Amino acid sequence: MLKQKPLLMLWLAIQLSLLILLQQAFTSWISATFAALLLLRLLTTWRAKETLSLKWVNVLAAVLTLALLLNLKQAGVLHFMLQILLLAAILRLLALQQLYEARQLVWVHYFLLASCFILHQDMLLAAFIMLVLMGNLYSHFLLFSPAGIHLKWQRVSRAALIILPLWLAMFMLFPRLAPFWQIPTANVASTGLSDTLDPGSIEQLVQDNSLAFRVEFSADIPARSQWYWRARLYEDFDGRRWQVNPLRSRSGKDGSVTERSPGSATAQYRVIAEASQQRHLFALATPVSSSNNVAIAASGLVKAVKPVTQRTSYQISSVLQPVKQQSDEELTINLTLPEGNEQTRAFGRQLGQQFQQTSALVAAITAHFQQQPYFYSLTPPPLGANSVDQFLFNTRTGFCSHYASAAAVILRAAGVPARVVGGYQGGDWHQQQGYLAVRQREAHAWVEYLDNGKWQLFDPTAAVAPERILSSLDAVLSAEQRQLLNPGWRKFALLQTLSLQLMHLDYYWSVWVLGFDDNNQRQLWHQLKQQLTRYAYPLLAVISLLLCAAAWYLLRPGAVTAQPEASRLLQQALAGMVKQKPAQQSLSACLRHYASQHPTDRNWLQQLTDSYEQAVFNNDAAALRLLKQQLKRHRADLRRLQRRV
Amino acid sequence: MFTQLHSVEQSLNQVILGKSSQIRLALCCLLAEGHLLLEDLPGMGKTTLAHALANSLGLSYRRVQFTSDLLPGDLVGMNIYDARSQQFHFQAGPVFSQVLLADEINRASPKTQSALLEAMEEKQVSIDGETRSLPTPFFVIATQNPLFHAGTSALPESQLDRFMFRLSLGFPDRQAEHQLLRHDSGNSRLTLLTEQLDTEQLRALQLQVPQITVSDALLDYLLALVNNSRQRSDMLPLSPRASKAILRAAKAHALINQRNYVTADDVQRVFPHVAEHRLDPSSSAQDSRLSQLLLQQTPCLL
Structure with missing residues (x-):
């Protein structure tokens, strides 16, 4: 599982991007050390060799943590935290063995990606962070997907389209809470x-x-x-x-x-x-x-x-x-x-x-x-x-x-x-x-x-x-x-206009995205409220129409026939036991299987099966009532059986 | 009546050792008034089973060994000029019997094979423009060698579709074969067959099959299976005739198991034998890959 080369390469790329994105938080020797560790991982992955043993990784971690601690005063708490996190992620990648370790790694990547926003709010960098986030999501998918299953792009993009309005609504309407904790200020040279x-x-x-x-x-x-x-x-x-x-x-x-x-x-x-x-x-x-x-x-x-x-x-x-x-x-x-x-x-x-x-x-x-x-x-x-x-x-x-x-x-x-x-x-x-x-x-x-x-x-x-x-x-x-003021590349008119356009884009980004604060939100709510009262009745009519259409679609005859009541009841009662059965196995066959597995419970399971079959296949209303009684009576038995399974 | 049916089943098990499930499915096919196709390697006992089945049902039967030079006329009969009465006189072929044992059916030419088509579906034959109906009940129990054997030609899809069941006996297990060898008495094993149904009993049983209860939920499951085959490109779609056959077979299976309702397990039990030769005509009877695939990919919520 964890020997998968593409997955390791993807994580390497993500960590390298993180190293670049969080560059501000690292002094040069830290960056150099991290880069060297990544290079080591790259080489071992490339040649499909074993990396350092866990013992050596631990020693390395101890030494580097000590060095970072000594550097704490210069770096500041915030940067120290980022350094420690990235160090942990890099070393974990070096000594990756278990599946659960990989899961933790992916989550640490998410956290580090989020913390990039402390340092950068630029639009281009935000796009880059988004890209890396996508990479991390993909690695998450690869981690859990069975071999040979590929991402269906069509389905993914459809899901993204569906989620997009929700996402925008969350951004616009979700209350902006004050931060729960203060982010310590970083020691960064001031400009201006x-x-x-x-x-x-x-x-x-x-x-x-x-x-x-x-x-x-x-x-x-x-x-x-x-x-x-x-x-x-x-x-x-x-x-x-x-x-x-x-x-x-x-x-x-x-x-x-x-x-x-x-x-x-x-x-x-x-x-x-x-x-x-x-x-x-x-x-x-x-x-x-x-x-x-x-x-x-x-x-x-x-x-x-x-x-x-x-x-x-x-x-x-x-x-x-x-x-x-x-x-x-x-x-x-x-x-x-x-x-x-x-x-x-x-x-x-x-x-x-x-x-x-x-x-x-x-x-x-x-x-x-x-x-x-x-x-x-x-x-x-x-x-x-x-x-x-x-x-x-x-x-x-x-x-x-x-x-x-x-x-x-x-x-x-x-x-x-x-x-x-x-x-x-x-x-x-x-x-x-x-x-x-x-x-x-x-x-x-x-x-x-x-x-x-x-x-x-x-x-x-x-x-x-x-x-x-x-x-x-x-x-x-x-x-x-x-000439002295303008660096070489700005002599080209095309590049100059391009950079100007980028600056404009960045302006809209900062006005509409970064500048969207409590005030704007309150205004938006206010406007919405006004609009809503004006359009309440038509809106209500449209929504109820849509609901009716949906109900008709779901309940129209011959579409998706609902499961018979007896099957639903039994499935609920068996819950965990049913989950393990192969998809094609019928519930009665499943019950018989358990009856043969657990001789002490055979009698009542057999009765249950009989009344279930009568109810579902013979349309017997009396059997359905009997089934309900039996399920009630043997609730404790079923629970015990589930625990054993 | 059921006791009689089960004693017949038991005595069939005496003739063919260690193949109880195949025997039950074969009986199932006959109760559902379907034609049966037995496919296996030579010497596996398929002809014996065919004979035993015909015998045990107490029906008149004729056996035809299919060869490559068998002509349609040899099968259905022909009009022969009688010089004395100066009239054409119809000489009925072996098809005019209650059970037709068609041995090694795939050795015959396609022309002869297709002569059986009308007989099997319509229960009648047309000779020189004259339609003659066949006796009732009318079964075809055919045997065939696997397709890779020399001198065989594949049955056309249309004819395969007319066989309700396709069964394969397969090798007996070690114990059964040991018993077979020990009791080798020189007589035909068919003499071991002691029990018989008479025609009335068979008719009564066959009339019970359509009376078996089928719930809507089960029909939905069956339709889901059939629909699933129609949405795939790696197999032939199942026709409505096929879904009718599956349901009829499942009902017969329920009857043999002395139930008056069809369960999902009945459907699953008969499905591979009813559907596989329709899904892939070139497959061999031993493997039921496509039908198992369909079963696996259609979740059973019952």
Whole structure:
């Protein structure tokens, strides 16, 4: 049974797929060990040789478990559990001997496949997991089917078709229960913007073409120049890098109520954020209300309730007006300048004296960037200790973070509170699908300065490279630099459209499948209820008609004649004994067989047989009554006989 | 009447040793007014059984040894011109008897074999445009050698279908053969036959067969068996004549077992012998592969 080569090969393939799918949970040495064990199994299966003896497998299991335990702290509990499970499955496959072991193995595979969804919610990967699940189901079938029986595809597909509506209904209507236990968070490197902003960090991010989040607007779409997705505030400057102030790291809920100034527009939208392992999320201008899974923190930042380990969607509405000043503390933080960068500070002070009005000051800085020969480049020259000085007066070539950083320093030196905001700007608007795709490459940094108690937005990059803001990054970069961003395969137009289509598909997947939550479900129920009351009577009529048709079909004469009552009674009474009889053997022959096997019970079994035959074959009503009495009288005997059989 | 039947059965068992079930089935066939075909290797006692059966029923019988040059006229008779009376005079053939023993029927040419067809089904023969009815009762008890033997030609399906039962005696067991050899007296074993039914008794028994009760549930089982054969491609379908024959045989089997109702076991008992030569005409009587297959694949819920 367990020597079947195709079955072993199938399990090998399943375990290999699991190893690939759960790759995130394994460090390289674990993956290598597992792969080596699978290879060993493959070779022995190929040559039809015996694998390791059970003793050696046990030793191996002990050693590897110990190693995994030592690694526990680094890996985290969740990953440790996945490692242990896959290890168990692989070793079991190595030393597979009994049928019941194979059954356990198949079930462990199911569990591991389900746990793949902790790590992946991607549509393509979901399809892949489905494929592997099918493989496992097939192995389950092979395990139990007698030799020579093949899967009848026609019948299987018919069964699948029948089950499909039920499956959809379960997905749509079955209540979404809260998880019974918490899944421990995994130790995975976070993606996206970090807590510090180096002069070079955004340039690195821009090289990453992966999706950061998607947005669908429910009402009017704001102008492109307003697509500044705020994610972080950098308020501490040490002369070279910007950092998030500890004040912001504390998650304080925003208590203040934003009063809307008349004339300012609002935007309502839904953001579908990719997994980033961070809590920082994205919003436009001043968010005022959001769905439950995210909270609006101070200064208009949006934070997830727990780290975004899977694709998450949240509804949010923003007032398109600058964020208000929160406290006086903000003032002092955002005026502090460290030592160094003397030239810039002098320049700032001079501008501050020259322009008393803040708006005039900002206009002057913009003019400075526009009139002087500043360049926007993805590959700026390296900067020394006084990085702002060097950028502003020497190299004059930089990326958004350079400009934002320099502008903030100038503003602070001129006595205007200013800070650097990290986030994303722009995105690809897909008209047909109706969503905005924001990629990591859209990462951006800009400045907010305090004026009239509000943090006004100021993007110095717009002064240098307005196309970056109005169209996209590609529009600004030279052909050479675009080359740098685009890996080789994206040069082919066909592949590019293909990947775009895939992204759209993935979008629908996340909106319709992953994004289908309690709210949608409640709405669906509500709609159903409304529809039902409207269509109740016609529906009732149709159902009763269908039932009548079914009843007629089943009861029509000559179709399937029901078993005679006596046979049914006897079959119920004999239950287990009948199951063992060959299909062609009649019940009376079966009874006679038992009578000959059990001499002590011969008499009453003989009587039972007689009255049964009279009832069934001679249409004798009296015999049927007698049979019922006999069955009642010998119930205990029958039960005893069944136990013996 | 039953006692007489059973003493006949016992004395038949004295003649043919160790073959009680075949003898019971053969009697069953005669009670059901069906023709009987015995197929076996030479020397297995099939001619003896045929003779003994004919004898024990107290019927007039004629025996015809079928050969390849036997003509239809030799079987059914012919009109012979009588010079004295200057008229054609009908000379009746051996078919005009109550029991026709057709020995080695498959040695005859198909032409002669088919001459039997009308006689067997219609119980009448037509000679020169004149139809003459055969005496009642009329049985054909035929024997044949297995098909692979030299000089045999297969019976056509239509003729096979007219035989209700096809039986095979098979080798006797060691004990029976020992007894056979010990009591070898030089006389024909037929002299051991002491009991006989008379014609009235046989007629009365045959009239009882259709009176046996058949429940609807049993008919359903029988129809399920027959239908099953019609849905398969690896065997010939069973005709309504076949299902009638099965039921008639099962009734006769119930009668012999002194029951007034047919059980599923009766059907299962007679089914291989009634159905196998209809399912596959080229099969040999010893194996009943197709009919057993049908029985196995038709679950019996009774």
